[in-house]
Amino acid sequence: MSLKVRPTAARLSRQELAQAVARDIASGSYANLGIGQPTMVADYLTPEQNVTLHTENGMLGMGPKAAAEQVDADLINAGKVPVTELPGASYFHHADSFAMMRGGHLDVCVLGAFQVSVTGDLANWSTGEPDAIPAVGGAMDLAIGAKEVFVMMSLFARDGTPKLVQECTYPVTGLSCVTRLYTDYGIFHIVDDAGRRRPQLVEAHGLEPAEIQERLQIDLVGM
């Protein structure tokens, strides 16, 4: 399948990226938004989308960040930020919460990443530096714990090296788990291409598709 992708003039800002992810979350979904950039997606979900947010520390139906007068020390999200409760919410313990993820009951999970490979391997928990103190939290559970895993990241590191790579050089969080990749320069779906998972560019921003492919030095589906 070949797709004509026409680039927009400029790459997406972080806000536009969050907006693009929010737009692609199906109406009525149950979703988990990871810590950091993915949290911003909540700001662009519309009431009509009726998306229910899960937080892995034991809640469905999480509302927005708590205003100063709403802060309740017993009501926090996975990033330990005070949040609020929406009508229809429910609480459960940690084993039930991760069973919900591992069992594939969430429709979508949105995560940040250091690297994503062409087959959808995700690296987002460790830079592998020898003296770093390791920490994983729920990253590995989130990576495999939803029907769809959307990743948000910049397409290139500060030094210009691609973060969508043939094979991850950072320690992986999960294998073949990413289904969509949202970046400043383009949006990719990881699709099955003749029995092999490969990225397909579905939107380009600020760069021609051919330029993206050239800078990434990887094969994109249909190009």
Add this chain to the structure above:
Amino acid sequence: MSLKVRPTAARLSRQELAQAVARDIASGSYANLGIGQPTMVADYLTPEQNVTLHTENGMLGMGPKAAAEQVDADLINAGKVPVTELPGASYFHHADSFAMMRGGHLDVCVLGAFQVSVTGDLANWSTGEPDAIPAVGGAMDLAIGAKEVFVMMSLFARDGTPKLVQECTYPVTGLSCVTRLYTDYGIFHIVDDAGRRRPQLVEAHGLEPAEIQERLQIDLVGM
């Protein structure tokens, strides 16, 4: 260790047997009483014993059988008999209920049996007849699911053959799980005897200990 066991004049009635089991359940215990004869044990537990009853269909703090005007179709025990709820009761689902048993959180479970072996193997779920329709229910979970497993049964079958046996001939429910055996002619503890589990007669009723050993044709500890 040798114990002088003086027999009483007559073997125990079913009521006396239930009473003996009730007496041996430690104060403050959490207990599961199996279907059939073990259910009678509840009648002899005293309020001072403060024993909390578990029923594997999802309840702790089960009260006595419901009187006619108390019958509630949503409140039954594992034998599907309407029961009542005591203060301090709690409800939970089937996986949590059997986790409670399997995890060893009940202090004692009382069961009936076809046969018990000298090492505490239990046979109580199937007579092994080829045309019988098999059914196991919670028997295998109960057998391994408490710190102590007390068995109540007659010591001899109607044809006089012993039911405390060298090795079970009926299909087993669980291996090395019985800790005490309550029968009409005597009470046995299955104890560790030089690294091997073996029954010790601790009470005799209506028969001399030597007669019991002779009729059973098994070795009893200290005899």
Add this chain to the structure above:
Amino acid sequence: MPQFAETAAEAVADVTDGATVLMGGFGNAGQPMELIDALLDSGANDLTVVNNNAGQGDAGLALLIKERRVKKIICSFPRQSDSWHFDAAFRAGEVELELVPQGNLAERLRAAGAGIGAFFTPTGYGTELAAGKETREIGGRNYVLEYPLGGDVALIKAMYADRAGNLAYRKTARNFGPVMAAAATHTVVQVEQLLPTGSLDPEAIVTPGLYVDIVTVIETRTPSAAESERHPAVRPHSQEEGVRV
């Protein structure tokens, strides 16, 4: 987000021939009798049914078996005084039986819902029901490897649902409902009462709405029994506003 069906027939309309159907209930408590009756009427055939028992009397699952619509039953306790339809079908070799200890049944359902690939359980070790299964000694204890048991559809019964599909049960009628709701691809629930979203207390919800696909209201208790009772999951005053689909 759940859908709401007007009738039990509509609620089970998507059950296809050959489906694996998880049926809640222990005895009559929590048994979704009206959904099972609707499944009988639907004509769905070649079913694999998971239930604690194998039907009782001349109702529900027993009738499905009588009509030879069940090719296989996975349960812990088929033999009962009034399980004559199962007994007849089984003796005739017309229904396959997989006998599972009750706690392994519950844990296999839980594993299916929780994404566990398999687990080692001590229950059944050394017995006929573990014959041929993989075993292992771990920490001095013997275990049997058991696999998850998922379903295409779950038919369960709860006391209350809200519009977000959250469920609360009543007493021992809770039994297999929560694990089956999580173990099935498609979960259909009959409830006594449907309440507006926000009426069920988040602390007392037992099955969160994400496990629920279809809700239908079927009153089986007398309205006075249902309404005179204070259930902790129902927030005060929300019951009067209870809606009926």
Add this chain to the structure above:
Amino acid sequence: MPQFAETAAEAVADVTDGATVLMGGFGNAGQPMELIDALLDSGANDLTVVNNNAGQGDAGLALLIKERRVKKIICSFPRQSDSWHFDAAFRAGEVELELVPQGNLAERLRAAGAGIGAFFTPTGYGTELAAGKETREIGGRNYVLEYPLGGDVALIKAMYADRAGNLAYRKTARNFGPVMAAAATHTVVQVEQLLPTGSLDPEAIVTPGLYVDIVTVIETRTPSAAESERHPAVRPHSQEEGVRV
């Protein structure tokens, strides 16, 4: 049946040197801070601690680590902006770390409480954290074998207990409490309020009393905050009779 301790010091008095201690809480929510402080005062040494994190700031678990009383920590997320005491102990090679993905941590605790010998989980497959572990492909998916994680003692926090030891939690402070209570040989709970038996609704109890060994009352919320709130687990009017140990 639980015992009731007058003070946090009395509640943790039985924790011995070398014990494995499960500590509830996620961030500050549900963290049994007063019990941990009492453990610090108790002098218990060579502890293995299971918690989601590895201490924050200059309080609780962080101080236990600072004092080198923790020989090993099993957690999912040790590195935080204010985990300086752990960071220092770790870099000095004075505390051992077992890093476990959060969901595997919760499931391993659950397995310990539920008598499961081991389980296959997809989480972590193919990563460094599964290096050297047994793996298996089941139904086309890859899994890692993980073992139960039990404790000698659990220190947890709940909102309410009744005299039978039944517990109810509050919002996301529930987190690890219920699984740790079941996973430990000896469970110590600090609660905001202790109520007479029968005050907690059987439908809304989260941790049944059989998992609880010692309860102590430590008020950490302002009384008005605790009392103005309607918690569904507390039956109406039972709160006024609330007893204090």
